[in-house]
Amino acid sequence: MYSLCDTIERYIMRLIESSPDQVVTIQRGKLASEFDCAPSQINYVLATRFSVFRGFIVESRRGGSGYVRIRKIPIDRIEPIVAYLEEYERQLRESDVEDLLSWLERENFITHRESELMKAAMIKALEKVDDLGIPPGAERNQLRSRILREMLLQILSWGK
Amino acid sequence: MYSLCDTIERYIMRLIESSPDQVVTIQRGKLASEFDCAPSQINYVLATRFSVFRGFIVESRRGGSGYVRIRKIPIDRIEPIVAYLEEYERQLRESDVEDLLSWLERENFITHRESELMKAAMIKALEKVDDLGIPPGAERNQLRSRILREMLLQILSWGK
DNA sequence: TGGTAAATGTCAGTGATGGTCAAAGGGGAC
DNA sequence: GTCCCCTTTGACCATCACTGACATTTACCA
Numbered sequence: 001m002y003s004l005c006d007t008i009e010r011y012i013m014r015l016i017e018s019s020p021d022q023v024v025t026i027q028r029g030k031l032a033s034e035f036d037c038a039p040s041q042i043n044y045v046l047a048t049r050f051s052v053f054r055g056f057i058v059e060s061r062r063g064g065s066g067y068v069r070i071r072k073i074p075i076d077r078i079e080p081i082v083a084y085l086e087e088y089e090r091q092l093r094e095s096d097v098e099d100l101l102s103w104l105e106r107e108n109f110i111t112h113r114e115s116e117l118m119k120a121a122m123i124k125a126l127e128k129v130d131d132l133g134i135p136p137g138a139e140r141n142q143l144r145s146r147i148l149r150e151m152l153l154q155i156l157s158w159g160k
Numbered sequence: 161m162y163s164l165c166d167t168i169e170r171y172i173m174r175l176i177e178s179s180p181d182q183v184v185t186i187q188r189g190k191l192a193s194e195f196d197c198a199p200s201q202i203n204y205v206l207a208t209r210f211s212v213f214r215g216f217i218v219e220s221r222r223g224g225s226g227y228v229r230i231r232k233i234p235i236d237r238i239e240p241i242v243a244y245l246e247e248y249e250r251q252l253r254e255s256d257v258e259d260l261l262s263w264l265e266r267e268n269f270i271t272h273r274e275s276e277l278m279k280a281a282m283i284k285a286l287e288k289v290d291d292l293g294i295p296p297g298a299e300r301n302q303l304r305s306r307i308l309r310e311m312l313l314q315i316l317s318w319g320k
Numbered sequence: 321t322g323g324t325a326a327a328t329g330t331c332a333g334t335g336a337t338g339g340t341c342a343a344a345g346g347g348g349a350c
Numbered sequence: 351g352t353c354c355c356c357t358t359t360g361a362c363c364a365t366c367a368c369t370g371a372c373a374t375t376t377a378c379c380a
Contacts, residue, residue, distance in 0.1 A: 003366085063376020139292055147307075204358075
């Protein structure tokens, strides 16, 4: 039932976890031929599974001796996250929210239950509010951001 | 006389019961062709027989290697929440929210932190959303109600 | 200096899933 | 027979995985 995408994700994740610095450097072409897939498939995995909202930073270099480096972001303070969110407020999609929450959960800022609660408020509750005059799109994403912002500030006040 | 709906229900139920974790993962298309019916029939079965109110959680993923996962949840003493949920579908003032949350907390349905999170989403976040075209009053109360509803459903799925 | 080989990035397109909703179908109570 | 509620279907939509053509960047060497 696992897709190739899932398999590659778990492979990279294992590499990172077994690294002392939570960093791994790979070569896109080599990895692609190991898994017998198109090189761009690796980019897809990186984009969907190792995004900033999931707590990773991906750097790369092209050309001769090029590489892709995936780094797990260490967080011990949550303020930078709030700042980051305020900067990108207008572009916060549902999937970004989900990714961020699972990151916060993984880092023990919030419990699984708290994550589920927040998801309910920011995703489920906003799925069908057209009748309240809140159509899908920018406006709804902004409302979502407001709710997230307040909840994060609440979490911030707890400390870790 | 069993309907197709009943047959599929019992089939899924057997799968769940014979699973150690009370979880089963299926593919909508495959199941539909096994029972030689429209795929949406599966959705109907899920919606009518495996709802939260009957003690199940259904997750799914679309696209290639998509799936539908049905999980049985332990439910215990959740009737008061359901009752509240159905009664207060309409509108909720801030004070209503406060009252409900302190009750839920007192009854150990939620923790203090969870209560604070919910307050952040339903009170603080909705204090200044005029610029998003959501003026104070009925409309905002309805939005608050939607958020509460989804969060309560989430709590309900946890049991106690 | 400039050209070439070797990497990675981007993006739109395709196929495979599952979701939604309105409308048709069917069986029992009366 | 009629009505009503539950079932069942089909058309259409949304999402996800994956690919391939093409673009961009870099190192190295003549």
